[in-house]
Amino acid sequence: MGELAEDLFLRLAPELVDAVLLRLPPGEPACLVRASVVCKPWFRILADPGFRRRYLEFHRTPSVLGLFEDDGAYVSTSALPSVHPGRGRLADRPLDCRHGRALLAPYSRSFREGNAVILTVLDPLTGHLRRVLSPVDEHVLWFSAAVLCAAQGCDHYGCQGDFRLAVVTTSDAGVTSGWLYSSETRVWSELTTVGHPKVAYYANQGAPSVLVRDALYFNIDGIIELHLGKLCLSKFEKPIAGKGRLMTAQGGGLGFIAMVDVTNLTLWSGEAGPKGAMVWTKLRVIDLKKLLPAGALMTQTVDYGINGVAEGTQVIFVSTFIGSYMVDLKSRQVRMVSGRGRNITPYTSFYIPAIKAASPSQGQRAGASSVRRAGARGRR
Incomplete structure (x- = not known):
């Protein structure tokens, strides 16, 4: 196989082979390692630092590499090295994932009794974590939180430096x-407040936020905008009452998706109007019966619903009678990833395995070993 591939490579223009390798799916990082052991010319292309830059620029949107469930479990969705599938359940519940990091908080609501809430910022691929004391106090009914990169001008392809946290609370007042x-400063800055008199005790239970340009949006009995540039809060109405999820609309704006009945999903896009109100436009209706397997949408179940959204993508998670499915609304690809009735916080990122160029023979042996380890993790 190696000799055949190398002979084929010699017959093709190098730019054609490069174009093929660029199209290897970012959601399966082990494919890059497998390709590197096919032949020496392929190895040299993949080991070139320039290939990493071209690969990231070509795909641009990070893939779903794993998911956090609301019971504390972390599930890898690819044969990817990760510290958490082997550790089982976590002690905290997931709040948010963004820019290569996950944000976690304790399950307990003992902050209503005056106990401190410690937030954990975690890199699921390396296990590196930071703990931060939050401003949540005993007057809070519920809170949501978000994590994001703090580096100016970062392309967010591999964030490793400083980060920011945002916390939005709803109080009993x-x-x-x-x-x-x-x-960087390890300091919390308090923003302006907005009236929210009808907020429920379990206000959407801290559903993950969505980052759109320079603002974070939280779904808390309506939509709360936290503007990162103006450092202020605003409140908007949702396009439909009841359950639904914020998401990224096609084109990068704010979107909203809801299951309006047992088989149909409706998508909206939102833009701020001239008087400050959010103007919603219905984009399309999707018939889930055409996407999901037969029997998934039995009418007897009460577990239907959108239980997760991957920010910046058209990937959503739908809980059905059979289990939870990851649905790519753009490609229409569907696969089961979890049990039914579980909230899902997807972890999206780019992961490009290190392929050392110093010694092709040594690098190929190391690459093959990485493939075996990644494959073993995927089979567990």
Whole structure:
């Protein structure tokens, strides 16, 4: 196989082979390692630092590499080295994932009794974590939080430096407040507040936020905008009452998706109107019966619903009678990833395995070993 591939490579223009390798799926990082052991010319292309830059620029949107379930379990969706599938359940529940990091918080609501809430910022691929004392106090009914990269001008292909945290709380006095934290200064800054008199006790249970340009959006009995540039909060209405999820609309704006009945999904896009209100436009209706396997949408179940959204993509997660499916609304690819009735926080990132160029023979042996380890993890 190696000799055949090398002979084929010699017959093709190098730019054609490069174009083929660029199209290897980012959601399966082990494919890059497998390709590197096919022949020496392929290895040299993949080991070139320039290939990494071209690969990231070509795909641009990170892939779903794993997912956190609301019971504390982490599930890898590819044969990818990760510290958490082997560790089982976590002690905290997931709040948010963004820019290569996950944000976790304790399950307990003992902050209503005056106990501190410690937030954990975790890199699921390396296991590196930071713990931060949050501003949540005993007057809070519920809170949501977000994590994002703090580096100016970062392309977010491989964030490793400083980060920011955002916390939005709803209080028993009918007020929604916001805070921003910088890992560089280790200081929380309090933002302006907005009235929120009808907020429910379990206000959407801290559903993950969505980052759109320079603002974070939280789904808390309506939509709360935390503007990162203006450092202020605003409140908007949702396009439909009841359950639904914020997402990234096609084109990069704010979107909203809801299951309006037992088989149909409706998507909206939102833009701020001239008087400050959010103007919603219905984009399309999707018939889930045409996407999901037969029997998944039995009418007897009460577990239907959108239980996760991968920010910046058209990937959503749908809980059905059979289990939870990852649905790519753009490619229409569907696969089961979890059990039914579980909230899912997807972890999206780019992961390009290190392929050393110093010694092709040594690098190929190392690459093959990485493939075997990744494959073993995927089979467990």
